Amino acid sequence: xxxxxxxxxxxxxxxxxxxxxxxxxxxxxxxxxxxxxxxxxxxxxxxxxxxxxxxxxxxxxxxxxxxxxxxxxxxxxxxxxxxxxxxxxxxxxxxxxxxxxxxxxxxxxxxxxxxxxxxxxxxxxxxxxxxxxxxxxxxxxxxxxxxxxxxxxxxxxxxxxxxxxxxxxxxxxxxxxxxxxxxxxxxxxxxxxxxxxxxxxxxxxxxxxxxxxxxxxxxxxxxxxxxxxxxxxxxxxxxxxxxxxxxxxxxxxxxxxxxxxxxxxxxxxxxxxxxxxxxxxxxxxxxxxxxxxxxxxxxxxxxxxxxxxxxxxxxxxxxxxxxxxxxxxxxxxxxxxxxxxxxxxx
Amino acid sequence: xxxxxxxxxxxxxxxxxxxxxxxxxxxxxxxxxxxxxxxxxxxxxxxxxxxxxxxxxxxxxxxxxxxxxxxxxxxxxxxxxxxxxxxxxxxxxxxxxxxxxxxxxxxxxxxxxxxxxxxxxxxxxxxxxxxxxxxxxxxxxxxxxxxxxxxxxxxxxxxxxxxxxxxxxxxxxxxxxxxxxxxxxxxxxxxxxxxxxxxxxxxxxxxxxxxxxxxxxxxxxxxxxxxx
Numbered sequence: 383x384x385x386x387x388x389x390x391x392x393x394x395x396x397x398x399x400x401x402x403x404x405x406x407x408x409x410x411x412x413x414x415x416x417x418x419x420x421x422x423x424x425x426x427x428x429x430x431x432x433x434x435x436x437x438x439x440x441x442x443x444x445x446x447x448x449x450x451x452x453x454x455x456x457x458x459x460x461x462x463x464x465x466x467x468x469x470x471x472x473x474x475x476x477x478x479x480x481x482x483x484x485x486x487x488x489x490x491x492x493x494x495x496x497x498x499x500x501x502x503x504x505x506x507x508x509x510x511x512x513x514x515x516x517x518x519x520x521x522x523x524x525x526x527x528x529x530x531x532x533x534x535x536x537x538x539x540x541x542x543x544x545x546x547x548x549x550x551x552x553x554x555x556x557x558x559x560x561x562x563x564x565x566x567x568x569x570x571x572x573x574x575x576x577x578x579x580x581x582x583x584x585x586x587x588x589x590x591x592x593x594x595x596x597x598x599x600x601x602x603x604x605x606x607x608x609x610x611x612x613x614x615x616x617x618x619x620x621x622x623x624x625x626x627x628x629x630x631x632x633x634x635x636x637x638x639x640x641x642x643x644x645x646x647x648x649x650x651x652x653x654x655x656x657x658x659x660x661x662x663x664x665x666x667x668x669x670x671x672x673x674x675x676x677x678x679x680x681x682x683x684x685x686x687x688x689x690x691x692x693x694x695x696x697x698x699x700x701x702x703x704x705x706x707x708x709x710x711x712x713x714x715x716x717x718x719x720x721x722x723x724x725x726x727x728x
Numbered sequence: 729x730x731x732x733x734x735x736x737x738x739x740x741x742x743x744x745x746x747x748x749x750x751x752x753x754x755x756x757x758x759x760x761x762x763x764x765x766x767x768x769x770x771x772x773x774x775x776x777x778x779x780x781x782x783x784x785x786x787x788x789x790x791x792x793x794x795x796x797x798x799x800x801x802x803x804x805x806x807x808x809x810x811x812x813x814x815x816x817x818x819x820x821x822x823x824x825x826x827x828x829x830x831x832x833x834x835x836x837x838x839x840x841x842x843x844x845x846x847x848x849x850x851x852x853x854x855x856x857x858x859x860x861x862x863x864x865x866x867x868x869x870x871x872x873x874x875x876x877x878x879x880x881x882x883x884x885x886x887x888x889x890x891x892x893x894x895x896x897x898x899x900x901x902x903x904x905x906x907x908x909x910x911x912x913x914x915x916x917x918x919x920x921x922x923x924x925x926x927x928x929x930x931x932x933x934x935x936x937x938x939x940x941x942x943x944x945x946x947x948x949x950x951x952x953x954x955x956x
Contacts, residue, residue: 406788409779410764411925411933412863412907511927521867521908523927573737573745620750621864621871623779623786625743645779646864654740657791679796682741686791 385507385538390450391531392486397443397599400506400525400537403436404642405514409623415642416516416524419599419626419664420497422557422689423461427501429696430458430478430551432544437505438515440531442498444667446489447531449500451481456503456545459487462495462559462665477552495559495665503545507538519599520643553696557689559665564590567639568659568677568685569629574619574650577611578631585609586652587674591637595668600643601630602666608635611650621648627655627663629674639663658685730756734807736800742791744799749783752873752901756783757861758812761938765815766806772799780937781862782871820857820940823905823920825896826951827853831919838881838898838915849917850945852876858903860939868907868925868933872941875901887913894919896943907933918943921951 391398401424404417418424418441425435440447446464458478459466466473467488473479481487489498508515508526517525526535575583591606609631611617617633624630626642630649639655640647641664653674655663666672735747748763749756764780767787774794779786787799827850828835839846858872865871875881875898883899888911891897895906897914906912907924924934935941 406777408932409777409786410863410937411931412865412867412869413932414867415777512932518867518927520910521925521927528927570738570740573739620752620782620784621862622745622747622781622784623743623788623864625739625786625788627740644865646781646862648865651739654738654743656741679738679741683791683795686741690792 385504385540386542387452387536388455388502388504388539388542389537390452391533391535391537392448392450393533394531394535395442395445395447395489398447398531399441399517399519400438400508400531401441401516402438402514404516405512405524408512409645412645413512413518413521414645415626416518417514417642418497418499418516419641420461420499420661422661423497424499424501425693426476426553426557426696427458427460427499428505429693430460430476430553431456431501431503432478432551433501433503433505435693437501438508438525439499439501439506440537442489442500444492444496446498447487448489449487451483451485451487452536453483453542454546455481455539455542457481457487458501458551459498460501460553460556461498463493464495464498465490465493466498474552476556480546492667496667497664502537502539502542504539504542507540518643551696551699557661557692559662563671565662565666565670565672567663567672567674568656568682569653569674570656570679570682571653571676572651573654575652577615577619577650578609578652579612582609582611583652586637587676590671590673593666593668593670593672597666597668599641601641602639602663604637604639604672606636609637609652610635615650618648619650621646624651625654627657627660629653629655639666656682656685658682658689730759734803736796736803738796739786743786743788744796744803745784745786746800746803747784752782752861754859755812757859757938758815759810760785761815762810762812763803763807764937766810767803772802775799779864781864815938818859818938818940820942821935822942822944823896823922824944824946824951825854825918825920826948827918827945829948831948832896832917834884834897834915835917838879838917841881842878844878849879852879853898853903853917854943854945858941858943860935860937860941862937863933863935866907866910867927868935870904870924870935870939870941872903873901875903881915883913884915887911888916891916892919894921894924896920905935919951
């Protein structure tokens with residue numbers, strides 16, 4: 383593995399994987415996209431530390447990992463609020479920080495959301511497999527050895543020192559991470575909405591669904607009133623390609639919002655979550671509830687454009703220069719610690 | 729049936745499903761393959777991925793670079809001049825299988841279901857050449873058909889939580905192979921030592937859409953000596 387040793391995983395938490403924007407173009411081999419379930423959060427984290435948006439970072443689930451810095455690195459944590467802390471002191475999310483050699487990044491407990499993202503300056507250096515560094519857990523490839531991270535794993539990154547000069551970026555208004563109850567997700571009906579009666583479609587759009595503990599990176603499994611297909615249609619349809627956000631309804635009539643871990647599926651899709659709301663879907667946690675509202679294609683495209691505009695502004699925003707020479711040795715008292723935050727920038 | 733006019737349906741704001749038919753059959757398969765090849769030969773602006781299946785292609789695009797209405801127009805134009813006979817000649821691959829015992833825990837049940845002996849199930853399963861209609865469900869999983877009529881078997885009522893890698897299985901008129909350990913509801917009748925999916929080789933999937941497959945019954949000893 384190339385790059386320089388940057389981080390050591392002390393304990394991985396329930397599911398921590400290396401992900402980027404996923405692999406595209408291999409669906410004909412049955413290879414799904416994988417990648418960050420909430421791609422927006424990882425893109426923002428990367429931009430905050432001066433990376434390319436598509437660089438690889440860590441996706442951590444519900445509890446988060448305990449990680450030691452093996453050298454000075456720029457980092458940013460986005461996505462679910464799991465209360466990240468540096469050496470035990472809470473750090474601000476959605477902005478870049480410097481982890482000094484020996485510092486410990488940990489998480490003090492979940493406040494909202496499901497998946498937090500950690501970007502490190504230089505990106506995580508693992509081999510590209512089929513054009514991506516994302517971990518595919520089903521077939522066991524990509525990421526670090528095709529598996530979730532374990533204690534003792536060491537992550538490398540490319541020229542981490544260069545990125546220390548680009549820390550100090552923050553996102554003034556972070557994207558909303560879903561609330562605990564009655565999260566609205568915008569969807570476009572179809573492609574098999576016509577396999578359901580108008581009554582059933584009304585029921586789907588007027589009901590609240592609970593997120594069940596069976597949810598994982600493959601899909602958010604919901605529980606609610608039965609969304610039954612029309613009488614006389616088969617339980618399954620001919621398998622066809624799927625995208626993240628497709629809401630499939632299997633024979634038990636309980637919807638599943640697919641994430642990126644499957645390329646094809648054999649169940650009918652009543653609706654598909656719009657791209658702009660996929661990050662919200664990926665942050666749903668068991669116990670949350672969700673409802674769906676139908677929007678037009680134009681509304682979905684406008685929402686997607688707004689997301690890209692936000693990222694464009696972040697890309698072009700001025701960076702506070704923070705030269706490596708301003709980094710104090712890690713044993714010295716830092717002014718920002720007095721405020722309970724480890725922030726090197728005003 | 730093979731649709732006279734394809735159905736176009738959007739799947740969210742960045743995918744267009746092009747449905748060419750709604751059955752499992754060679755005429756439909758040839759048309760799907762021909763359209764898939766045409767779209768690979770001359771990629772459409774903004775299209776990032778195409779997933780071919782039994783009767784449809786899912787065209788995934790960047791919504792900021794193209795629109796589904798435009799993609800639909802472009803596909804319609806390609807279909808006008810599409811020649812389904814212009815697909816490459818199929819390769820035929822032989823897949824060794826150890827049938828029954830610990831490798832095929834459902835072989836006896838399948839035999840009982842049809843009122844025939846396990847040996848007869850094996851004879852029937854190895855008697856025909858199968859066609860790979862699509863790869864899906866998980867990396868490298870081939871959906872193959874069609875089984876001899878006497879072997880058409882329902883899925884298991886309760887899916888297994890873990891099916892071993894290499895398991896050869898049946899469901900309705902289809903047969904397939906699990907490339908890696910996974911949950912699964914198909915009837916398992918045997919196991920192959922061949923690696924169906926390996927991300928470190930190219931192409932990563934042993935079988936591809938359009939291939940032809942013949943199963944060969946081998947003994948456990950022959951399987952142990954098998955080297956890829």
